[in-house]
Amino acid sequence: MAASPAPVLALQGIGKDYAATVLDGVGLELRAGEVLALTGENGAGKSTLSKIICGLVTPTRGQMQLGGQPFAPRSRREAEAQGVRMVMQELGLVSNLTVAENLLMGHLPNRGGWLQRGRLRELAERQLARIGLTDIDPDMPVSRLGIGHQQMVEIARNLQDDTRILILDEPTAMLTPRETGRLFGQIAELAAAGVALIYVSHRLEELRRICDRVAVLRDGRLVDDRPMAGVSQADLVQRMIGRAVDDGAQRPRRPTGPLRLQVRGLGRAQVVRDVSLDLHSGEVLGLAGLVGSGRTELLRLIYGADKADRGTVELFTREGKPAPQWSSPVEAVRQRIGLVSEDRKSEGLLLPQPIRVNTTVSDLRAVSQAGWLQPAKESGTVKALVQKLRVRCRDEEQAVSALSGGNQQKVVFARWLHRDCEVLLLDEPTRGVDIGARADLYAELERMAADGRALLMVSSDLRELMDMCDRIGVMSGGRLVQVFERGEWTEQSLLAAAFSAASEKTIKETTA
């Protein structure tokens, strides 16, 4: 990577104050053809810094130069006009518009205001092809895509020819290894073509794989900025959070208790087909699979959030007695089943409401008497959970919308701890969660398992599954194709299973 001597982008003393100071005195240089890793704890200010660079947030202090010229974009549009683009951490697609329209929104091809539909399709197809999405119909409404595909579209949207700087804010949080691989290929190509990239992620092994340099933010300050070569993972963690974490060393299979959840022949349309599985007390069962393989839908069917076309789900108490059936989330929660959904923004959180309100919704009876809430009890309960999960916040009255992504996820988690769930369904539970917080969540999961609860966890992060789970089921094309016992799996065998059901065909079917 031959870096040219003059930086394309230079930041000096960048600071941002909201109610509190979230960025302070950040100085950074970025050269053409370079991939910079930007990392740090949840709430360290990574997204804020990225947004400042691409014009979405105005800094309180400091200057920027782009190619030697002063650079102070007032809107994303202005930044994009100068070739500065960003893939946002949170999804920002418009569900009622087509894939093509989303890809080109802001510069739709037109003649006198009238869309040129042929050209639109052509441009969209070209852009999708860049990241290997040849199997998506550009005229399909985005609402029909799974969240993983949406993330790919979001990335594709920012792969433009005129890009000088591209920021990727946790692009792989929702992606499985295949898509991640394609993305990395694209990143290497861009870097070779002289584009400067900033890559924000909590997945340290990814950073080590593709980045040239690493910058670490802590509490809004830049605490480290050095070449990636020679930096060890432990070193990075130490820098990020100021302490070492246990990296989930090889643990033996947990002792399993009685059967708690029995799924038989569960299916819905073409998305989930004939899935049967058993989940035991004290066990963590993982679910791996490619984007769109039906894992999310399976969890929703079990939970009762969607109606199954066929199949049964049965729950057993700790004593092994069959519990009542349920057909809606409301009844499921009554049976102490919880779901951490993958899209916390639209399906999980009450964004403008305080942490307190978000936490106790899952069981308001526990903090009320005869229908009247007990404010002291409620606050106390939530305070304890906030402390236990180390949610970074002013206090439990802060609106969830003002928390960083990782901390928002902790609040979702707190909700189910409050409900004291016997069976917890987790869909990408550590999406966007920093390594320190992740360790906190893992520890909590560990405690739950040890306490005899049953956990079913979907994740696109194979490392996480391999570290945490006692068994891993692999879904492909809506089927549960194989279940591996601990010790039986390797990364290769899991991936092979995930690809087994001719995935290209699957995508075509499910999106038609």
Next chain:
Amino acid sequence: QNPPKVALVMKSLANEFFLTMEEGAKAHQKAHAKEYTLIANGIKDETDAAAQIRIVEQMVAQKVDALVIAPADSKALVPAIKAAVDKGVLVVNIDNKLDPAALKEKGLQVPFVGPDNRAGAKLVGDALAKTLKAGDKVGIIEGVSTTFNAQQRTLGFQDAMKAANVTVLGVQSGQWEIDKGNSVASSMLREHPDLKALLAGNDSMALGAVAAVKAAGKTGKVTVVGYDNISAIKPMLQDGRVLATADQFAAKQAVFGIETALKALAAKTPQSGMPAEVKTDVVLVTRDSK
């Protein structure tokens, strides 16, 4: 040969006055079932001329022989009536007189069968004036200010007050409604503590005014008069909470119009050969009226 078909188009049938009118017409038709058939319609909102035009057009499409109409607006209905006449429908105007200038411009002759609202209001005002002294102060609660009848009644009230040298302190709209009439009345009573009487453009607003007088603790000190003689006003007349109202014989109004139309149909009188005006009665109603 089928009996002729007559369409009766009124203003709001949610207004007791027009409802009574409709019922009178239906009773008349029942008694003369062999002589004609009747389609009666009203609009939702008394001032919605466009809605009434729609009904007139549908009546023409229904191929009625005669149209008896109480226009929601004395000018805006003229083009629709002209179109009806051109299609050979015989038109009779009741209740609210069509604008002579507009009719003239269209070269139309439409007989008006109905009362004189201004004269009727003057009757009520005169009855009130007898209980007042020169220099006393009163307030007027008008109907929807933009309507012809509301304007005529206010003018009639003012005529009477002027004749008796009584001061009218204000005219405010109660929108023909009991509730609005009530709040306007109570505001007037507060602003003018020496008010002696409230003249309401219809009985609904008079009912509202009575309630306002009571709430202000002025029962017996402030006289209320109304217009229309609806059934709910009768107990008020009896115990003196309302001094007087006017009766335009709603039930007969439409009947007069229908009879005029039937006569012309029978005699094959053309539209242009119809009489210009048939005045109907307005009488004063007080406790002593039978």
Next chain:
Amino acid sequence: MSAALPARNGINAQLGTYLGLGVVLVGMIALFSSLSQYFFTTDTFVAIVNEIPALAVMAVGMTFVLMIAGIDLSVGSVLALSAALSAMAILQWGWSTPAAALVGLASGTLCGLLLGSVSVAWRLPSFIVSLGMLEVVRGGAYLVTGSRTQYVGDRIAGLAAPWIGGVSVSFVLAVVLVIVGQLVLTRTVFGRSVVGIGTNEEAMRLAGVDPRPVRIIVFALTGLLAGLAGLMQAARLEAADPNAGQGMELRVIAAVVIGGTSLMGGRGSVINTFIGVLIIAVLEAGLAQVGASEPSKRIITGCVIVVAVIVDTLRQRRADRG
């Protein structure tokens, strides 16, 4: 910050919430007092106070409806129907006044229940269902009364009778309902569900709170309160007018929105709604009292609605930022 979220710094912040609207209200009173010597008198305030119960009570219900991102356009018709039924129960069927009142309240509740159930069962926007109800229920009021204003007399005047210092029972009842409404919204499980459903219905469903019964109850409650408003109105006028309450839905919604409740759901306060009601009532009374002409009444009313909302919004934004 809306009052549905308990204030952070206790009493002070709570008061701050009412400040923006309070300023508008006081400004209006001052203005009218300078324009009319009789405005700033006990009589005026007693009269205003006795005029608002129906509006206030409906606004309490509407606050809950807007909180769940719904809307109820049928309240004016429901008011008329419930007053009409009560009146007919007394006049035609010879029922006792309490029994007649119960019929009125029950009919209101049923209307709300129907509205809520239909909109929940078919997942239809309450806007359109209540628009349909507006027509149907008004038709019902005409049917019941034969489209004639029914004079009932003293027998139903109880609610409107002056009580302490000339203030009517209705007003006291309305104030009690405002306070109860606020407590229910902020301090009960039901209220919390309302806030949550208004903020993100799907999230609430996945968190195990079934939004459907909550929605239905909110509409039924609003129907009940509209029915009560019908009784209050009938008591004040000693008559039931089948045309009563026409266009009232927009006045009610204006009061609630002036009070800072969001039409998008999740944000609102019953106390602020009450201040909104006061603003509208003072405005109407003041304009009538100074004898403003019809066009100027319209223009001023429109401007006040918009200005009040702007003032409140700016204050709210400042508070959110600080």
Next chain:
Amino acid sequence: MSAALPARNGINAQLGTYLGLGVVLVGMIALFSSLSQYFFTTDTFVAIVNEIPALAVMAVGMTFVLMIAGIDLSVGSVLALSAALSAMAILQWGWSTPAAALVGLASGTLCGLLLGSVSVAWRLPSFIVSLGMLEVVRGGAYLVTGSRTQYVGDRIAGLAAPWIGGVSVSFVLAVVLVIVGQLVLTRTVFGRSVVGIGTNEEAMRLAGVDPRPVRIIVFALTGLLAGLAGLMQAARLEAADPNAGQGMELRVIAAVVIGGTSLMGGRGSVINTFIGVLIIAVLEAGLAQVGASEPSKRIITGCVIVVAVIVDTLRQRRADRG
């Protein structure tokens, strides 16, 4: 699936979109034809066709407003004001008819522009701003006309004059506007921005599309169309009635919502709106022709509104699933 999303299977799917409402419409026509021998005649349909232009034109604008999750309650008042100004321009200022028409259109556009700008500038819900405008503009119409209907006569009747087969210029214009509206919505950058903003405003902002000018343009356009509706109405009445269009906002919204446009934004079709307008017009015409009583008119209208929306919703859901 709404027609704003390009249909996947071309013509067939497109037709399917209109099926649910079409069934309701045909059912109503069949019913009224069986009730009245003169209903199914050219005269009736010509009359209906000439009644709807004002409603249809306003509904086109309202579709766009609902698409961006806004609402405009002021359209009825704007109709009255623009008719009033045009009439006064002719009567008082002695202007030519085209110049007067321009004044009417310009005033409508200005009202919409004001509404849009205020609601965008302070980020206020258009519901409340337009509620304020409803009052202010109505007051303006009273002022301009001196609260009296202004008779103008033949000179402004042009738009309503029968043209081909008795069908008026207004109707042809309305149909053209419906088609143009649909094309703008589905085939232009502006239309796609409208859909996008209604679906997810924040995402559009992030994608570099400033929602503010789009919002303002939508309201200005709706004002312009309401102004045009005012001219159409004035042409039919040959007069400007300051009370014209009262309560029209709810009829317009009912038509648009019956046509399947979502009040939450992002989803709608101008063609379907037009079918909604036809449903309302046929219903009103039919009820008038059979001479239904006032209460039954109300009750039937309310039920049809709700049933039409239920039918359309069920069809849409089935389509979405299949």
